[in-house]
Amino acid sequence: MVKDSVCFNIFRFNPDDDKEPHFQKYEVPLNKIDLTVLEGLYYIQQRLDDSLAFRSSCRAAVCGSCAMHINGKHRLACNTLISKLESATITIQPLAHMPIIKDLLVDMKSFWENYEYIKPYLITGKTLPTTGEHAQDQDERARIDNLIDCILCACCHSSCPVTATNEKYFGPMAFLNIDRFVSDTRDGAKEERLAIVNDEHGVWRCHSVFNCQEVCPKDLNPSGSIAHLKMEIVKNVLRQKA
Ligand code: FES
Numbered sequence: 001m002v003k004d005s006v007c008f009n010i011f012r013f014n015p016d017d018d019k020e021p022h023f024q025k026y027e028v029p030l031n032k033i034d035l036t037v038l039e040g041l042y043y044i045q046q047r048l049d050d051s052l053a054f055r056s057s058c059r060a061a062v063c064g065s066c067a068m069h070i071n072g073k074h075r076l077a078c079n080t081l082i083s084k085l086e087s088a089t090i091t092i093q094p095l096a097h098m099p100i101i102k103d104l105l106v107d108m109k110s111f112w113e114n115y116e117y118i119k120p121y122l123i124t125g126k127t128l129p130t131t132g133e134h135a136q137d138q139d140e141r142a143r144i145d146n147l148i149d150c151i152l153c154a155c156c157h158s159s160c161p162v163t164a165t166n167e168k169y170f171g172p173m174a175f176l177n178i179d180r181f182v183s184d185t186r187d188g189a190k191e192e193r194l195a196i197v198n199d200e201h202g203v204w205r206c207h208s209v210f211n212c213q214e215v216c217p218k219d220l221n222p223s224g225s226i227a228h229l230k231m232e233i234v235k236n237v238l239r240q241k242a
Helices: 037-048 109-117 138-142 155-159 161-165 172-182 190-197 211-215 222-241
Strands: 005-012 022-029 067-070 073-076 089-093 100-102
Touching: 005 037, 022 037, 037 089, 067 155, 073 155, 073 211, 109 172, 155 172, 155 211, 172 190, 172 222, 190 222, 211 222
Parallel strands: 005 089
Antiparallel strands: 005 022, 067 073, 067 089
């Protein structure tokens, strides 16, 4: 049942003015309507406190920009219903392992650098002509079905205990997106991509905690991608020795 109101307990920090972060509480009326956490944040920003900073765009779980730590778990604010949290207080913190710009806004520079580093585009190389259509049959296309659905929200990155302690670790997002191209029959840079993840900060650093898999709002499986990449690295080594 939808309650009359809910308390938002929000992490606040403005590095220009504050010495320390603090939490601030706001009462958001629900009027028997089931809002999303993002709608609650907009209510606060538009009616109670226009200094509150957070990021969002599509409001439809597509752009990945509204990821934050909500009641103990990294989630998308736009597809988290307040009623589903079953709590009188909603505690919200920014994504982890990234510098805070203000309140719930983080600087995702290192995350995007990792994404850029893995070359997230088809490299056709010598396997295919550089122009024209590169057809796949249904089985080949099925291999990348889930892998192309990553929305780069960074929930996995922020939940990973290895990214928490090793800033050079590529992280689950990078591995899933490398697997997306390693598994794509049109890509001609498999060896180059496997060399990236076979690095000292690559897949072998994963502790198999599975947080990434648990928090992914698109039900993707970065842990499965890491296992697949490890297998492909070993097969590659055996091939070279044969
Ligand atoms: S606003 Fe785009 S995913 Fe939530």
